[in-house]
Amino acid sequence: MKKRYVVQLSGVEREQLEGLVKRGRGPPVVAVTPKCCCGRTKANAEVEQIRQRCVCEGFPAVLERRQRSRVLDSEGEARLVSIVCSEPPAGHAW
Numbered sequence: 001m002k003k004r005y006v007v008q009l010s011g012v013e014r015e016q017l018e019g020l021v022k023r024g025r026g027p028p029v030v031a032v033t034p035k036c037c038c039g040r041t042k043a044n045a046e047v048e049q050i051r052q053r054c055v056c057e058g059f060p061a062v063l064e065r066r067q068r069s070r071v072l073d074s075e076g077e078a079r080l081v082s083i084v085c086s087e088p089p090a091g092h093a094w
Contacts, residue, residue, distance in 0.1 A: 005051040013059045020063075 009017065054062045072080065088094050 003048075003051065005048065005055040007051050007054045009059065 050062060084094065
């Protein structure tokens with residue numbers, strides 16, 4: 001299968017990546033380069049997403065974790081906690 005996103009790192013970027021891998025701080029980044037991912041298993045879709053992000057957004061974007069948006073606001077979270085901490089309805093358990 002032909003790769004849609006081919007990652008080409010500069011010498012400095014490659015050194016930075018290899019330094020992270022040596023220190024054990026680069027799990028999502030490890031799959032970007034074939035040299036670093038030998039012997040490690042990653043889902044093909046995840047590897048493709050990392051490659052796409054590296055090509056489209058740049059190498060620094062791959063090093064940073066994405067901020068996830070909150071699904072519940074503080075009121076929704078409080079309501080969910082109160083429901084879970086209450087007694088379950090008759091005939092149900094949680």
